[in-house]
Amino acid sequence: MKTYQTDQIKNIVLLGNSGSGKTILGETMLFNSGSIERRGTIEGKNTVSDYRPIEHENGNSIFSTVLFTEYLNKKINIIDTPGLDDFSGGVVSSLYAADLAVMVINVQNGVEVGTEIHFRHAGSVQKPMIMVINGLDHEKANFEKSIEMMKERLSSDIMLVQYPLNEGVGFNTVIDVIRMKMLRYGKDGGKAEILDIPADEAARAAELHYALVERAAESDEALMEQFFANDTLTEEEIKKGLAKGIISRSIFPVFCISAKNNTGIDSLMDFIVNEAPSISDMPGLKNSKGQIVKADPAGAASLYIFKSSIEEHIGEINYFRVLSGKISENLDVINTSNGTRERLAQLYVCSGKNRTKVPVIHTGDIGALVKLKNTRMGHTLNAPGNDWTYEGVIFPEPKYRTAIKALSESDDEKLGEALGKIHLEDPTIIVEYSKELKQILVHGQG
Ligand SMILES: Nc1nc2c(ncn2[C@@H]2O[C@H](COP(=O)(O)OP(=O)(O)O)[C@@H](O)[C@H]2O)c(=O)[nH]1
Ligand SMILES: [Mg+2]
Structure with a gap:
């Protein structure tokens, strides 16, 4: 490739x-x-x-x-x-x-x-x-x-x-x-x-x-x-x-x-x-220190996860855009959004469900990562030394809310898991447990 x-x-x-x-x-x-x-x-x-x-x-x-x-x-x-x-x-x-x-x-x-x-x-x-x-x-x-x-x-x-x-x-x-x-x-x-x-x-x-x-x-x-x-x-x-x-x-x-x-x-x-x-x-992106990060192919490696999803047979997959530098296979990075370390063991480029392994992805390109431990949509991954994050995507406020429950109580756990997945894939869908109402509330857009 x-x-x-x-x-x-x-x-x-x-x-x-x-x-x-x-x-x-x-x-x-x-x-x-x-x-x-x-x-x-x-x-x-x-x-x-x-x-x-x-x-x-x-x-x-x-x-x-x-x-x-x-x-x-x-x-x-x-x-x-x-x-x-x-x-x-x-x-x-x-x-x-x-x-x-x-x-x-x-x-x-x-x-x-x-x-x-x-x-x-x-x-x-x-x-x-x-x-x-x-x-x-x-x-x-x-x-x-x-x-x-x-x-x-x-x-x-x-x-x-x-x-x-x-x-x-x-x-x-x-x-x-x-x-x-x-x-x-x-x-x-x-x-x-x-x-x-x-x-x-x-x-x-x-x-x-x-x-x-x-x-x-x-x-x-x-x-x-x-x-x-x-x-x-x-x-x-x-x-x-x-x-x-x-x-x-x-x-x-x-x-x-x-x-x-x-x-x-x-x-x-x-x-x-x-x-x-x-x-x-295009103008560079502002980081949490107020600096503009230019799309510099020779800069320190930095990427932003703009999409997480859960795919059959794979599990969690994170799509990213390289904002600076180049990302190569087995690169060790810091997730500066939560302070954890990640190793980028496998890099992919994707077209629909088709994934192709690549050794390196350059500034501006879009790729995907699997098997990360603590990384998801909205997180910044940086080469060691850079300690900032990107402000990132700002999602619209929810426009409606509704209470939902599982048909049978025994399915409560499954429902919780499913809602967690939905939120991971679309952060505009927010799930909340209301102690007052003793109900699960889902907030969304449409
Ligand atoms: N006549 C006609 N139908 C089209 C054209 N492009 C898409 N469609 C049809 O419009 C429907 C919706 O297309 P789709 O690509 O799913 O729209 P999307 O919801 O914007 O992704 C499908 O039935 C397509 O076959 C076009 O140029 N001409
Ligand atoms: Mg469509």
């Missing part, structure tokens, strides 16, 4: 309302880059991301899942999240591990409740974001309406970098107003044929192109000067301005796809690997 250097890694998180197509988008990305030979479906219960029995029963993602793939010589770590608000914990902690949020919008419905909730979560941690309009092949697709809703309910900085030429059944063509080209897809999607924009679309494309150039110029002074001098920017300059605008969250560019038909995914992935924020573009 190859290992990847910091400048070869992109970390994205898929956000969006339940049913917007996040899991199918993730699956299609894995397929396009050759990580899987066949695409699974939700109905077939065989996607890489929704691998747990409970997800098959529900036909929906319940937990956040880490996937990865290699595309154009870069490693893309993709975190697929559950869309239902009940499971917000996975969304909030996944945002912590990603450098770019990809907001998936179901073009039949436009902005939905889950879209707004995820948009707020991303905003509260200042995460750069791109927007992906999905399902353009659907007979009820309504692109204009979706864009209107996004501008009204999410942000006035929504900017089209593409628009669909023929939304609805038969959708296969996108106008790219960065490159000023037409992308046409064959029956099975995949790679687009790049064509000239037809004459009757020239005016609309030119207008959107100009609006984009203006906004790209605004994000950088040198580009602004170029723009004033020439009244235009080159493709490279537009991309540079766009990238800056994305990082500062002053531009939310819009992409057009059908995840189901693999239409538009190639150009989305090209943009992610070439233009989306790099690890080194």
Whole structure:
């Protein structure tokens, strides 16, 4: 298994309302880059991301899942999240591990409740974001309406970098107003044929192109000067301005796809690997001493556990992002959150339930650890000498509570164990025993 250097890694998180197509988008990305030979479906219960029995029963993602793939010589770590608000914990902690949020919008419905909730979560941690309009092949697709809703309910900085030429059944063509080209897809999607924009679309494309150039110029002074001098920017300059605008969250560019038909995914992935924020573009994280820890590949090893889960046949597994230095097999570290020592005997990279052992994981990359003694979600692991922790993920306050009990008293212990596991996997679900009420109370989000 190859290992990847910091400048070869992109970390994205898929956000969006339940049913917007996040899991199918993730699956299609894995397929396009050759990580899987066949695409699974939700109905077939065989996607890489929704691998747990409970997800098959529900036909929906319940937990956040880490996937990865290699595309154009870069490693893309993709975190697929559950869309239902009940499971917000996975969304909030996944945002912590990603450098770019990809907001998936179901073009039949436009902005939905889950879209707004995820948009707020991303905003509260200042995460750069791109927007992906999905399902353009659907007979009820309504692109204009979706864009209107996004501008009204999410942000006035929504900017089209593409628009669909023929939304609805038969959708296969996108106008790219960065490159000023037409992308046409064959029956099975995949790679687009790049064509000239037809004459009757020239005016609309030119207008959107100009609006984009203006906004790209605004994000950088040198580009602004170029723009004033020439009244235009080159493709490279537009991309540079766009990238800056994305990082500062002053531009939310819009992409057009059908995840189901693999239409538009190639150009989305090209943009992610070439233009989306790099690890080194992002500000460092503040530690408990008030210092900024830079993503320094040559720095002292430091990592943060953003997700714990319990997996069949494995037990507890902890997913981490390397925040500085490199993590190698058998490294001895201090869990600075509780003062214990841990040996990182086995390192893995994971894509759904598939785990691959690796000897080393570099700054910015995402990996997984098993068989740790006292470590779980929210903990900081450091090379000896560093005695600080990260503030880490801040979870939303519970929104409801309910009392629960086992059907038979003899199951009390089992219930306690199950609730403990649930809290470990999603810390937004809080379990409390009320002495007053003599009842178990569960606090949660949805
Ligand atoms: N027509 C159409 N259906 C889609 C598209 N993408 C996803 N779907 C379907 O929408 C449903 C929800 O997709 P899923 O990936 O589970 O959405 P998630 O909840 O956001 O992860 C599934 O039945 C998918 O097959 C698309 O581009 N077009
Ligand atoms: Mg899903």
